[in-house]
Amino acid sequence: MGWLQLNRQQITTSLPEKCPEKEKDSTTTFIENVNTTYTATSQLYPTQPLQTPNSQLPFISPATIATVTADHHVLWLVIDNIIYDCTDFISGHPGGAAVIESFVGKDCSWQFWRFHSREHMQRFGRGLRVGRTKGVRNPFEERVRWVGLRRLGDDGWD
Numbered sequence: 001m002g003w004l005q006l007n008r009q010q011i012t013t014s015l016p017e018k019c020p021e022k023e024k025d026s027t028t029t030f031i032e033n034v035n036t037t038y039t040a041t042s043q044l045y046p047t048q049p050l051q052t053p054n055s056q057l058p059f060i061s062p063a064t065i066a067t068v069t070a071d072h073h074v075l076w077l078v079i080d081n082i083i084y085d086c087t088d089f090i091s092g093h094p095g096g097a098a099v100i101e102s103f104v105g106k107d108c109s110w111q112f113w114r115f116h117s118r119e120h121m122q123r124f125g126r127g128l129r130v131g132r133t134k135g136v137r138n139p140f141e142e143r144v145r146w147v148g149l150r151r152l153g154d155d156g157w158d
C-alpha cells in the first residue's frame with residue numbers, strides 16, 4: 001500500500017544527565033516552544049461541541065483548508081466531508097504520525113475506514129471536528145473490493 005507507512009515506534013526524548021533544564025518544573029512552557037500559528041488558527045476554528053450534528057458544523061471551503069494547512073503547522077484531515085483537527089492528537093495516534101501527516105489538508109475517507117470502526121470515530125474523532133466541507137480530493141483512488149453484491153465494509157452507516 002503506497003499511501004501507508006506504519007509507525008509504531010515510541011518517540012522518547014530525554015535530556016542529558018547534567019542538563020540544568022532537568023531541574024525545572026516539567027510543566028513549564030518555554031515561550032520559544034509555543035506555536036503561535038496553531039494557537040491563532042485554533043482560536044479561529046475551534047473544535048466543535050460533541051453534541052453538534054455534522055450537518056450543523058461551520059462550513060469551511062476547500063480553499064480555506066488549503067490555506068490553513070499550507071505550512072503543516074495545523075494538521076487538518078477530511079473524512080466524509082468533515083474536517084478533523086489532529087494537531088494535538090497526532091502525538092498519541094496509535095497508527096503513528098506519518099499516516100496523518102501524509103494526508104494533511106486532504107480527504108482520506110476510505111483509508112480511514114480501512115483501519116477504524118465507527119466506535120473509534122465516536123470516541124476519538126468526534127471531539128476533533130472543526131467544520132464541514134465539500135469537494136476536497138482524496139489523492140488516491142480507492143480499489144473497490146466486492147463481496148457478493150455488497151461492498152466490503154459497507155455497513156449502511158453514514
Ligand code: HEM
Pocket residue numbers: 006077084086093094095096099100103108111112115116120121124125128
Ligand atoms: C480523525 C483522525 C483519526 C483518529 C481519531 C484515529 C484514531 C485511531 C485509533 C483510536 C486507533 C487505535 C485503533 C485500535 O486500537 O484498534 C488508530 C489506529 C490506527 N490508525 Fe488512526 N486515527 C485517525 C486517522 C488515521 C488516518 C488518516 C490513518 C491512515 C490512513 C490512520 C491509520 C491508522 C492505523 C494504520 C492504525 C493502526 C491499526 C492497527 O494496528 O490495526 N488513522 N487510529
